[in-house]
Amino acid sequence: MTRRTRGTSAGLDRARIAAAAVALVDRDGLDRFGVRRLADELGVDPMSIYHHLKGKAALLDAISEAVIAEMEAGAEEAPHDWEQVARQTAHNYRQVAYRHPRVFPLLATRPQNSPVALAALEHLVAAMRQAGLPDRVAADAPMALFGFLNGYLLAVLSGGPGGPAIDATAYPTMAALAPLQADFGSAAEFDRLLDAVLSGIRDQAARQATH
């Protein structure tokens, strides 16, 4: 199990590397992730990776893309109600996030240009348009929805249950409401907040339809 010989194939390719990278980040976290550790995991020289992905940034893109691609599996086909589409997409996204909590900051931080991501957006926006929502609203909705999803999931996944219990005398209202945050990160909380965002979008549609 020492070293590989020089000219022999190690069976590396983008997909295999990305999969190993995702597993590594899942296990050790983003901070500890690096080209050398990944190479170790693959039983390969660090520089070999550079023949398939040039640079660490490309590696991070590949990780993000691979994780996003997992959404495809759970994608139901052709429900025409735009709210159903939005809810479905949101839940798929949340599930992926919970499956890879330590990868998620990458998703929220880096622009998503992969086909899978764009297809999801296209699907959502198409459903909204077909439902007769104003173009302005359909155009805005993805930013509103994924803005919320990214920010919320970031907070839930990175924050854990939260820091050191809030100071009741300095922040009385927050302290009083603390018990209500017992379900922090739960599916129920997610559904409530998602409902709020979606009804906000519905509202905009109603308001802009009258003019």
Next chain:
Amino acid sequence: MTRRTRGTSAGLDRARIAAAAVALVDRDGLDRFGVRRLADELGVDPMSIYHHLKGKAALLDAISEAVIAEMEAGAEEAPHDWEQVARQTAHNYRQVAYRHPRVFPLLATRPQNSPVALAALEHLVAAMRQAGLPDRVAADAPMALFGFLNGYLLAVLSGGPGGPAIDATAYPTMAALAPLQADFGSAAEFDRLLDAVLSGIRDQAARQATH
């Protein structure tokens, strides 16, 4: 301008270090930020910094805290309408984000436990409660609002105008709506999306009040 002598004070303290760090990230970006570069900037040995902030993580916390603290300046006093409070807070937050676009990922990524951040939340939640909103809604609102703010601003600030114009044949609806995204990142867009989120919260309040 060579080296300092060993025992003499360099006038370092948390605040001075944090200020220099913010300036450095503003200038060079998060990737290029590091203890050694910061020390150079301060005309000081790298290890000197460790007497005031132990470790790079603490340094990043200090940066985040210092930037958040800028919100205080713009905080208007005691408007009692919760929506005004929410809007005011959101706009202050946005302005800070635009003033320090390269720092912002830190704000969105790290838990905010600083007094300034907690005070802003307390202020908002108190206004909602005083307006008679259900506790459930008041407790949920910060997550909904700041989730959206973090995710949206992250996308706007990191993404720039966006990648390489979308493929019109693969994603026809997105392409059709592209012209409407001309104001990407504008104050107008921000106001529209913020309106949506706030009316979503209002909606939840109405729905839960009737029970």
Next chain:
DNA sequence: CAGTGAAATCTACGCCGTAGGTTTAAGAAG
């Protein structure tokens, strides 16, 4: 004027990303 403690520097270690060069094996051309 000795003693103490804090603030700063110095040294050194192990790790990182990656540029550039070298080796090998496999497939194409003759």
Next chain:
DNA sequence: CTTCTTAAACCTACGGCGTAGATTTCACTG
């Protein structure tokens, strides 16, 4: 069957990083 080409992998080396630990110096305090 030989030679050429090429791609995949490895090796070496460099500069930079975060930080543990030891050391120096100054400002106070008694």
